[in-house]
Structure formats: C-alpha cells, structure tokens
Amino acid sequence: MLSRVADRVYWLARYMERVENTARLIEVTSAVQLDRPTRTETGWSILVAITGSASHYAAVDTQNQEQAVCRFLISDAKNPGSIYQSLAAARENARTIRDIMPPKTWELINEAYLYTREELTGSLSRSARGNRLRRLVGHCHRLSGLLHSSLSRGEAFEFRRLGMNLERADMTTRIIDVRASSEIETDSPAARQGYWRSILRSLSADAAYRREMQATIHREAVLDFLLHDTHFPRSLVFCLEQMVAALKRLPRNRRLQVYLRELTHRFSRNVDRLSSDERLSEYLDNCQKDLGQLHELIALTYFSLDGHRRRRQQ
C-alpha cells in the first residue's frame, strides 16, 4: 500500500472518531452542568483546554461561555479540531481514497458533512444541540457499520484500526479529564456519583460497566473500567490491544510493537495511585503525550516520505 494512501486512511479514521467524540464531550459536559445545583461557567471553558485547542480560541466572543465554546467546538471554521473542520478534512481524505474504500464511504461522510454544515451552525438551544449531535453520532455509527461489514481485512483496515483506536484512547482520557477538572469541593457525594454516571453514559459504557462492576458507581471502579477493562471497546487498554493486533498484520512493525508494549505497561498503573485529582490529571496528561509520541512513530514508520529518503541514504 502506498504511504500516502495509508496516511489518508489513518487520518480519515482519526477525524471521524474525533467528530464522534467531540460530540460526546459536549454531551457529557451538558449533563454534568445540568446536574450541578449552581451553574459555573468554568465547566465550559475547560473543554477548550481539554481538546487541546486553546491557541485557536482566543479570538472567540466569551459573553456566553456555553454558546461560545459549543460554537467553537462544533462549527468554527477557524478551529482545525472543530466537528465541522474534522468532517471537511475527513471528506477530502475519503475522496482521495475512494478507490480503496467501500463505495458508500464517501457518500456517508459527505452526508454527515452536509448535515453539520446545515443543521449545526450558529447558536443552538440546548435541546436542539443535543438532538442534532446525537443524530450526527448516528451518522458516524452508520459509517462504522459500513466499514465493519464491507471493508476487506487488508492493510486499509489495519490503518483504520490504528487511527481509530489511537484517537479513541486519546479521547477517552480527555473525557475523563472533563470530569476530573469539573469536580469541586462542595459537591455532595450524590452529585459526584452523578458525574461519574454521566461519563459512563457519554462513552456508552454504562451498561457494560454495570455488567462488569455491578451497580455501584464510584470513582475508582469507573476509572479502573475506563482505563483497564479488556472487553469494553473504548477503554484505554482495549484500544492499545487493538493497535497491537493491527500492527501484527503490518510490515516493519518492530519498533512500534516495542513502544506499544511499553505504553501498555505504563498505562496499567493501579488506580489506587490515582486517588487525588491532581495525580489523575497528571496521569491523563502523560497518557495523551505518550499517545502523541505513538502517532509520531507511526507517521515516521509508514507515512513520512522524508523518512523513506533518509533511510535510503543511510
């Protein structure tokens, strides 16, 4: 497979995953905010930092935090990480690899793109926003279903698996981060439990959690589940295992395999050691940095045209 094509499949998967997860992130924040007896505006602005897009946010009107942040994350054409921009990028990528993806792929992405452009712009009421984001997530699911049922298990499939799981792992840590950053001292135990439930729900993890960890919802158990469960497809460890499986079927994978083993070891830190929110935040930050490194290594191994040139000159 051409490096360029692999690069585009990988990024297509990342962008689509990012779209879905950004929608989830906004949903969970809404839910957390609603559960709070007194509204705090900081709950929204923290999203900008969590999505790593603070440098693009400065110019945005900050009168109404909720509206401003949501517009920024959903429809802002100047935010390269916004849902709209991610879909635009996914659409361009899908267009250039139409010959190797199932025929309907481009059409589905194009539909999601047009839907976002038409229905998810401007200021939306909370309920309209929620409904439309859920529909958008539905679009994403249709694409996943299509690819799952009709994309041959060849190299394209493995690059998609790499991109999707890397983005997913990254976003799971960010979604946990929302929770960790919005808890305040005065919250009641019931409220705290409520936040953790919202997190699970936003990752469609509530039922799986209950089956695995019984009914009680508390911090350590939720963290353990979202970070270390080996069956739930959005847990950090599960995503890493998927990447290991994908790499097994790709050439020149040795350095990456070694690095992934290292990451799996590092990420499996006992949740008891994440008891303070400070520790947790630091841990999540490090996870995100490590995943960033992993991306660099994937790009260098498979996509970087200059990487090839260097290797040949050696």
Place this chain on the structure above:
Amino acid sequence: MPIDWKSYRSPGCFDELITPSGRARPGAGTLCQTLSNLSDAELGERKSAAELAIRTMGITFTVYSEAEGSIDREWPFDIIPRVIQAQEWGTIERGLKQRVKALNRFIDDLYHDQRILADGVVDEQVIKNSKDFRPECRGISPPHGVWSHICGSDLVRDESGEVFVLEDNLRVPSGVAYMLENREVMKRVLPELFAEYPIRPVDDYPTQLFETLSSLTEARRPTVAVLTPGIYNSAYFEHAYLAQEMGALLVEGADLTVGRDHRVYARTISGLTRVDVIYRRIDDLFLDPKVFRPDSVLGVPGLLRAWQEGNVALANAPGCGVADDKLVYTYVPDIIRYYLNEEPLLSNVPSYRCNVLEEREYVLDNLDQLVVKPVSESGGYGMLIGPRASKKERSAFARKISQAPRNFIAQPTLSLSTAPALIGHHAEPRHLDLRPFILSGSDVHVTAGGLTRVAMVKGSLVVNSSQGGGSKDTWIVGGDLPGDSA
C-alpha cells in the same frame, strides 16, 4: 404518450437509429419497438433507474466551481443506446488499427531518421514548429516501436452516413471508464434487451489495457502504476476506476521517486517498491521537473532519464503528442500510404491548412462556413464555429489566423449525425460523435464501440462533458438480429 417513431425527425442529418421515413435502421428494430412499447410512466421509471444506478455506482466527473471548490457531478447519461451493426464496425475497426499503426510508425520515424520529412511527404516545418515535438526523445526506441499505446480517435458521420475521423487523441485520451460504466448502467435499465440482442461486450478493456501495459516490460510480474494529477483533475474518477480494475497502484507524483540507479520506486508502507510501467495521465510538460516545467509538482524528478534508459515504460511515451497536432492530422492519409503502402480505410474530414497561402486565403474568405480549430488544443476549446459566430467574432478570429497561421486548420461545418435522446418523455434528435479506444503494445485491440458523446442541448454540436455534453451506451450488434423488419 409513448414514443412514436413516425413523428421523430432528424433535422436533415443522418440519424443513427431512425430512417428519414421513420423506420428503425437495421439492427435497431427490437430496440425501437421495445422503447415505443413503454408507457410514459415506464419510461420515467427506466430513466430514474439509470439516475439511481449512476448515483449509487458513484459515476462522476469533476467540475471546478468557485463556490464549492472542486465538485463531483453525476455523469449525464441518456438511456437510448446507439446501435452500430457489427459488419460496419468491422470496417471501422480495421481502419482504426491501420491508422494507429501508421501514426506510431510516423512518431518513431520522427524521433529517428525522419525519412518521411526527407522524402518530402510531410513538410518539415510542420515538425519544426510543433510545440509537442520533444528533442529529448530523439534516438529512443520504446518497446515494439509503439509510442501511443492508448489512442482515442473521434469519429463522426456526415449527412450521407459516411464515417470520418475528426481527430486522433494520442496523448492522454479520457472517457473509457464512462464507456464501461455506461454499459453497466444499461444492463440495469433495459436488461430485457440484452437477452434479445447479440451485443458485443466491452468489459474486457481493463484486462486488455493491463496486458498492453505489461507487454512494455520484461518483468514477469510487473508493477503497473496509474499516475494521476490528483482528485482535482476532471478525469480522476477514471484514473481511480482503471487502477482499481487493473489492480494497479494509483499514484500521484509525490508517491514516486527515482533512485540513483535511475529506476522508479513507489513509496509504500513496506518501503520502496520498484515500478515497471507507468500509465501516466498527466501531460508531457509536467512529467519531470528536471527536464520540462521546473515548477511542476505533479511529476517525478528524474522520470524522463529513467525512461530514456529503459528502466521504466511510460504509456503513452513522452513526445507522442507530436502526432496529436491537428496540422499533422491533415497528413494522416499520406502517412498511412507512406508507411503501410495501403489506402486509408477511414477518411479524414477535408481540412484546410492555414499555413499554406492559398488554403489560408480560402479559409479567410469562407470563415462563415468553416470550423476553425487551433492545432494543439483538445476538449473543444478555442474553436470558431463559423456559421454560429458573430461577424465580430469572425473578424477577431481572422486576425488570429493571420498572425499565427501554423496554429490553425479549418474544416467544413459537418452536420454531425443524430440519434434519439430521451428528453422528458419524448425522443428528440441530438448530435453525437464516437470515441473508440485503440490499445497498442505487442498486440492491437480496439474497443467494441467506444464512448458515444451527445450534445444534450438542442441543436448544439458540442459534445464535451466539460461543456454540457452527455453520453449513451454504444452497442455493436451482430449475427442474426430478431425483429429487424420492424
């Protein structure tokens, strides 16, 4: 109201399906009968079926628009096929093979001994002033002596029904993917007719193309790549389609690199992979920034040298555009006689060379009756259609001709043949042409029919898809045909 062929009239042109007395031509009987048996509603259903098939099959062409950037349009398609009898097609096929064989000999000669110029058959000036003659190609001998491996020649009929060659596209002719997809669409739209007609299949083209390309290398299991300028090219759909059908790599310039060994490699996830044959869909001047346009990002530095050394086959070969020049076209009958010692089986449209004084004077005096074409353009751009142009446009064009006579030829305005197209629920005559594709490697193949392009606008003669043209399926029908007496 179902289609009534008795009331269908071509405006004084030869019609492909219906005689002037409203009867179906030989071979078209069953087709016309079937169509007139359909009610308006049924016709509408068939038409929607075609549109749906085109949408779901993703058959598009790319148009650049200011608002949207580059957008894919669905391929405009007419559901009434064009029918050509196998016997007539046999003659056309032989004529095309003859023509392409002679043209390849001509190009090979130009880059070697130039005997044809020395013998005075073709004027030396024609080559000296050609912007597509590449000195870099002199002395190179591509495999089998073939330069134009994929040729698309445009055929038209005049009012008597005689077939003429309008032009030969020897550089990077496009349209063949649409020919293939048109057939797929038709099979969905009028499946009952395929059971009744012995229609020659067209779907062997990708295999033949792959064999043609493979015959250009010694490699036993060659790696073939289709080199595309990228998604913004209007024919990108076709590039992707052909690559997929052939199991070839679809590459852009940046995907390829030429090593210090002057071999061509593709950048893949496994490292560098040797490429043996490149079906290039970019023009000569963009192929290699080291040799041609230094600003080209579409090409591959060092590619020409790799080709010159025989390390990679390029199809079509660089420099083959020299025979694509419309002034050269006017010499093709002489070229056939010179190299093959045969009489041309297909006629040229009579043409006037503006670089010859007497002919130029005739052209300037009769601009209102002639079509004037720039010699090195394709796609219908830059033409003057005399009878349809204003006086002002004609005198502006006359000045252009006088300033650079070598750049123009003129032809009488042909009344292109028509065929019925479905407009609403009615069959109306629309002008069309035909582009068959000729493959030359160790063997020569001609497509069964080709791409029929239709000017969908009433009275228009412009069939190019970039300018409002559509297309229809082309049926070569042979053997005993049921229902011919209809």
